[in-house]
Amino acid sequence: MDHAADAHRTDLMTITRYVLNEQSKHAESRGDFTILLNHIVLGCKFVCSSVNKAGLAKLIGLAGETNGEEQKKLDVLSNEVFVKALVSSGRTCILVSEEDEEATFVDPAKRGRYCVCFDPLDGSSNIDCGVSIGTIFGIYMIKHDGEPTLADVLQPGKNMLAAGYCMYGSSCTLVLSTGSGVNGFTLDPSLGEFILTHPNIKIPKKGKIYSVNEGNAKNWDEPTAKFVEKCKFLNDSSPPRSLRYIGSMVADVHRTLLYGGIFLYPADKKSPNGKLRVLYEVFPMSFLMEQAGGQAFTGKQRALDLVPKTIHERSPIFLGSYDDVEEIKVLYAAQENKE
Numbered sequence: 254m255d256h257a258a259d260a261h262r263t264d265l266m267t268i269t270r271y272v273l274n275e276q277s278k279h280a281e282s283r284g285d286f287t288i289l290l291n292h293i294v295l296g297c298k299f300v301c302s303s304v305n306k307a308g309l310a311k312l313i314g315l316a317g318e319t320n321g322e323e324q325k326k327l328d329v330l331s332n333e334v335f336v337k338a339l340v341s342s343g344r345t346c347i348l349v350s351e352e353d354e355e356a357t358f359v360d361p362a363k364r365g366r367y368c369v370c371f372d373p374l375d376g377s378s379n380i381d382c383g384v385s386i387g388t389i390f391g392i393y394m395i396k397h398d399g400e401p402t403l404a405d406v407l408q409p410g411k412n413m414l415a416a417g418y419c420m421y422g423s424s425c426t427l428v429l430s431t432g433s434g435v436n437g438f439t440l441d442p443s444l445g446e447f448i449l450t451h452p453n454i455k456i457p458k459k460g461k462i463y464s465v466n467e468g469n470a471k472n473w474d475e476p477t478a479k480f481v482e483k484c485k486f487l488n489d490s491s492p493p494r495s496l497r498y499i500g501s502m503v504a505d506v507h508r509t510l511l512y513g514g515i516f517l518y519p520a521d522k523k524s525p526n527g528k529l530r531v532l533y534e535v536f537p538m539s540f541l542m543e544q545a546g547g548q549a550f551t552g553k554q555r556a557l558d559l560v561p562k563t564i565h566e567r568s569p570i571f572l573g574s575y576d577d578v579e580e581i582k583v584l585y586a587a588q589e590n591k592e
């Protein structure tokens with residue numbers, strides 16, 4: 254690798270150029286998706302700079318508002334920026350945000366054909382201590398000319414057109430799939446551009462890492478308890494798997510995508526549907542995992558086959574390397590056969 258050439262690379266593959274190339278393959282594309290994505294990218298850049306200067310700009314701490322959960326100042330600010338950017342793109346008709354109780358139906362005069370479900374700032378519990386957090390988004394397109402309704406977003410995840418996340422960590426990385434593979438782009442602060450740095454990401458078929466909040470172990474169901482037990486106390490000579498849990502889904506999934514392994518947020522006696530939300534956490538991450546060669550399972554079915562009934566519905570999720578998720582599917586199938 255010629256680092257000097259790399260540092261002075263002049264043929265810059267920005268995310269806009271990448272998506273424009275992608276879209277040019279679709280005859281019907283009029284550039285609407287690229288315009289939409291550019292507004293999402295603008296939101297990510299704004300949130301990235303706000304997160305970086307949070308301590309200095311007094312953006313740490315609670316906003317004193319709730320969405321059923323206490324909202325952080327950065328939660329509210331990020332949500333405002335994304336809603337305004339998405340509406341001003343003129344390409345959206347329905348917005349579903351983790352921070353808004355109700356879906357936003359865009360004014361017909363400014364409306365487009367895309368529905369965007371997003372968590373403007375995921376990993377709230379890690380905001381104030383500077384640990385990596387992120388934005389997650391999933392995009393559908395309405396296929397009819399009638400009034401957009403909730404039915405246009407309460408669809409299986411496999412109907413999404415695209416999904417991605419932006420991680421605000423040691424560097425700002427945007428990972429995106431438009432249905433033909435997964436690519437990672439790193440923000441070059443000196444250019445203010447996301448540059449392709451992780452082309453065609455493929456998750457290792459089998460991993461050495463498991464990622465779960467073991468603090469909930471006493472409330473787990475048997476297949477989950479058995480799987481985590483296996484991760485720790487293998488009955489053969491192979492080395493035990495390592496536990497890595499940041500508590501920010503974006504950061505835990507990003508590591509899983511690059512290094513392999515499995516991330517799980519199972520159901521438990523206290524939260525029978527788990528914690529993570531289907532439309533803007535489970536679906537986008539499952540879409541990316543499958544596009545990278547991994548898989549995503551709910552404990553009952555392929556995550557992307559789920560049909561949510563409400564916009565803030567939760568679901569258990571097991572996602573990551575193909576073989577690792579296969580192991581837990583076998584345990585749930587055995588449980589089902591016993592019942």
Ligand SMILES: O=P(O)(O)OC[C@H]1O[C@](O)(COP(=O)(O)O)[C@@H](O)[C@@H]1O
Pocket residue numbers: 351372374375376377378466500501502503505528
């Ligand atoms: O603290 P727990 O129960 O392990 O939950 C951590 C999970 O909750 C989340 O923080 C989601 O919650 P928020 O959307 O409220 O931040 C995920 O990012 C993370 O995977």
